[in-house]
Amino acid sequence: MVFGATLRARIREAGLAYLLLLPSLLFLAAFTYWPILRSLWFSFHDVVLGDSKIIWLGLENYQRLWGDRLFWRSLGNTVFYTVLTIPLAIACALLMAVALDSKLRGMAIYRSAFFYPVMIPSVAAGMVWVFLYSAGYGPINQGLRFIGLPDTAWLYDSTWALPAIMVMSVWKYSGYFMLILLAALKLVPSDLYEAARLDGVSAWDRLIHITLPLISPTLYFVVIIGLLHSYQIFDYVYVMTHGGPADATNVLTFYIYQNGFQYQDIGYASTLANVLLLFVGGLIAVIATVFGRRVHYLGR
């Protein structure tokens, strides 16, 4: 009897849990899982935006992608962007966080100042940086002229356009990462640093051997979040360069957008999206395997 009552209570509890989960599950299904399945299905077809005629192509889209020079270019750009932007942003964030993790006066003001870029909408931030980078009257070029260096049309130069977007991204991301890392730093017990100080361990060794291992779970989280952000980069490219000049800043998401909404080739755009998903998923799996094992969780 008691067992039956317990079982009934558990079923009731589980039922309630599912009921509460249902709204978000429905949303996820409608706006995430269904589109993923749909895009997988599209990738095997010739689908034109606004045209109800769908033609089966099999693996043709995937074969086309293999020989698509622009796909490889945009993938290369995306990887280049990620590989430099994320470590740089994390390094800057870590430096800021360590500097801000003190009890000195005015730290709240600095914290807000460093976090400020995060609060600016990306389109607005992009516009500001277009102005900063602009040839002639742009403050950056004015500064360069002042120290006797030549003008550069940063966003119109195929060598500098992508690095220019990367610099802006580091500025935008690092405040966000800083705040997360700062929260992690605050959790490291201060007596560990004191013990190390008494031992005479240098500030650098304290950072490398105590701070980094102890905030590694957060660092790991920031790397994954950064990776996901960087593969979704679209807005800055759209606002600042539109993928140019000569596809120098064309990244995968922008190329997907071009195929889907400019050339209206939904089938091929879906193929690219699926490849991107696989690529990012694979990369995260690799990072989780390599980095995840080294993460030390405090208190465990």
Place this chain on the structure above:
Amino acid sequence: MAEVVLQGVSKAYAGRPTVHAVDLTIADKEFMVLVGPSGCGKSTTLRMVAGLEDITAGRLLIDGADVTHAAPQKRDIAMVFQSYALYPHMTAFRNMAFGLLKTTDLGKAEVDRRIREAAEILHIGHLLERKPNQLSGGERQRVAIGRALVRQPKVFLFDEPLSNLDAKLRTRMRGELKRLHKELGLTVIYVTHDQIEAMTLGTRVAILSEGRLQQVGAPMELYMHPANTFVATFIGTPEMSLLRCAVRPEGNGSLLQHERFLTALPARPDAAEVFLGVRPEEILISQSAEGITRGIVERTELIGSEALAEILIGRDRVVARMPISEAPESGEEVSLTFDFGRARLFDATNGRALTSI
């Protein structure tokens, strides 16, 4: 030789003083315990010795050298923290080796030898490859002590190292610390709020209250001859009972007048109002009427082989200790007398000890 001298050492936070001009000398190989209630400034004083807190005023000398403003690592000290402060991501071995490898020229073989030696002394040889989360509280404590030992510093600082352990383990670790101090001849400054720990461990004990040093002395000296009512009531469990009395000159001596009793004193204390301080074992009770006063037993507590009785004498409450067979019942009226040979008097206006009776 590792003498530590505090000369008028003071600490103020944002202009608010927390430690007032502490003068204290810790001799070489001495086990000095700083004891006092929470917030009395004992940990702050220890942290000033460690260099983890700036010294606002005064001087600190270690081994004759002025280290008042020296960085912690220049003071040649090691500290064991209340929380142990073990690096959670390192094994016990690595915890002990880390400081040595990073800051000394000692070869790996020497580091290894020192750690094995310390591990043997502390009986943690089999735990060296474990991380702190795989160790019990007592084992972590040993590793933390080991980390201090391998440094071979001039002075060892302990900041409430046993307060996270259960009562049984605490007693065992107390014995261990005493043994280590004796065997290795360490100079130790030890902070605790636990007066039993202070009394059992310290060669000498320094008592602090509200940032002021109240008394320094050997444990029994503090127990027998407290300098003031704070020390008198802080040291000893249960605490010393204080009875407010008036002093009236009488011939060469004086009369001590409590609201419930009057007794003659051979001496004439230099105060009009005094506290008569009696420890639980200095109160003798009997059911017959031969005592100097009578009191009502409020509560009796059995603590193993002995009993404690709280007795109300007028408005004052005293605690007496007696064999369990002689324990009175609650509510019972008993006759009391005090062992005036051991009782002491304190000036009621400032709490300072007067001559013993």
